[in-house]
Structures are given as structure tokens and as C-alpha cells.
Amino acid sequence: MPATHLRRWKTLALTTSAVLVGLTLPAVTASPASATNTSYDSTYYKNAVGKTGASLKSSLHTIISSQSKISYSAVWNALKVTDQDPNNSNNVILLYSGVSRSKSLNGGDVGDWNREHTWAKSHGDFGEVTGPGTDLHHLRPADVQVNGVRGNLDFDNGGSAVANGGGSRVDSDSFEPRDADKGDVARMILYMAVRYDGGDGFADLEPDEKVNNGSAPYIGKLSVLKQWNKQDPPSAFEEKRNQVIYDTYQHNRNPFIDHPEWVDAIW
Secondary structure (H helix, E strand, O other): OOHHHHHHHHHHHHHHHHHHHHHHOOOOOOOOOOOOOOOOOOOOOOOOOOOOHHHHHHHHHHHHOOOOOOOHHHHHHHHHHHOEEOOEEEEEEOEOOOOEEEOOOEOOOOOOEEEEEOOOOOOOOOOOOOOOOOOOOOEEEEEHHHHHHHOOOEEOOOOEEOOOOOOOEEOOOEEEOOHHHHHHHHHHHHHHHHHOEOOOOOOEOEEEOOOOOOOOOEEEOHHHHHHHHHHOOOOHHHHHHHHHHHHHHOOOOOHHHHOOOHHHHHO
16 A cells, blocks of 8 residues: 555544544533522522632521521421422322322321421431421421331431332431432432531531431431432422422522532532
8 A cells, every 4th residue: 555545544544533432432420410590699699609618608508597487386287388299289299209198198107198307306406396397498298107217317328128118228327218309308408407507506417428327416428418419400399399488488498409509519
């Protein structure tokens, strides 16, 4: 083969190889979370927009700490509104299992739903006190038995299937919600960590990298919660819930539903 033809062949081969590499190597990094609602950026969030790290966390704490509070008994009726099944106004959608169940079946018996504290009460020793114990941004209706399985376990991946848990899993030291609730759980937990920082007489709630936190004011695992936030972005149900709590009950918002990218900006 003449030298000029050889050079052209090599050039063509290298060009073709580069094109094929570009076509066959997909991106391996997950897409970053992005804002789902910026309509409050110039008003409610105006002192937080543009900040990162501790400064963003502090600004959000100040913003969301201005809230109305309800009693623990009032939570029953509030959940019937915040978690109403969009396809059946007589029912609520249960956390973890995803089951639609009659609003009237609230209580403590098998087949009932009760009030799940996503940030477990013992992880901060706040019980059912007005404040963290009644904050609708982390309280959700859940099947009594599934709620009992979760107990006060930390959140992590792995375990065996929870009976009637919709795909949720559990092991000796952690609970993994079904995929459709992973992001919800992450954003509720991180809301609590920003809202309750120890300055108002309650424990300083913080996520950490451990399980088996017991009665300490911590819940893990932070790295898993951050991944869940990206894996399961805010749904229309979650966004509507945030709006109802803001408009009707507490008049504060979960900023990580409006701006899930703020999770990585802080942690």
C-alpha cells in the first residue's frame, strides 16, 4: 500500500475509533438533583438563595422555624388532608407500603393506619411533644404493622422483604423504604435536621454515617439518604403535600422538596 494511502487509512481508522468510543461510553455519573419549584425564591427563600454549606443551612433554619404548630391529636385529621389519595378522596396513601386505605381506619389495630414519625421519636427524645413530635413535615400515615417493623431503626439499604411493605426491606439495624418513598424519607429526615438544631429547647437533630444510633439524636446513613434524594426526586404527591402544609397548617415549607439540590449544597 502506498505511504499516502496508508496515512489516510490510519487517519480514518483513528477517527472512526474515536466516534465509536464516544457512542459506546455512556455517562456513569447520576444527574444532579435540581429545583422543582422556584416560585418562592424571591420571597420565602430570598435569604437562602445563592448560599451553600453552613450558611445555607443556617438561613434555611431561620426561614422554616417560623411556623404554626398543631397538637398531636390534631395530626390525625391533618394527615387525612395532607396524604389524601388523589384518586380516592375517602382514602390516604400509606408511607412505606404505598397502600390506599380508608381515612376512617386510623388507630392501633391490625389493618389500621397510624402516625409514623419518620425521624423516630427516640432519636432525640421528643416523644409526641408539640414541635418535633407533631411536625407534619415528617409525620406520615403508615400501616400499623409495617410501622411496627420500622420501629426506631435507622435508614440504610439491605435486608429482607417486609410483609405487606410494598417492597420495603428490614434487617437488625436498619430499614429500607420501597423505592417510591426513598426520596420522601430522605427529604423529611434532612428537613428535621435543619429545622431542629438544639436552639429551641429540643435536641440538635443530625444525620450521621452510622446505624444502631439508638436513642441518640442522630439518624443514619447520611450518604444513603443523599443517594435516595437523587434516586427518587420529588413527586407531584410530595409537592402537593408540601403546599398543603404550607397553606393550611404550619405555614412553613420543606425546602428540600422545592430545591432537592440543596441537600448536596449543605452536606
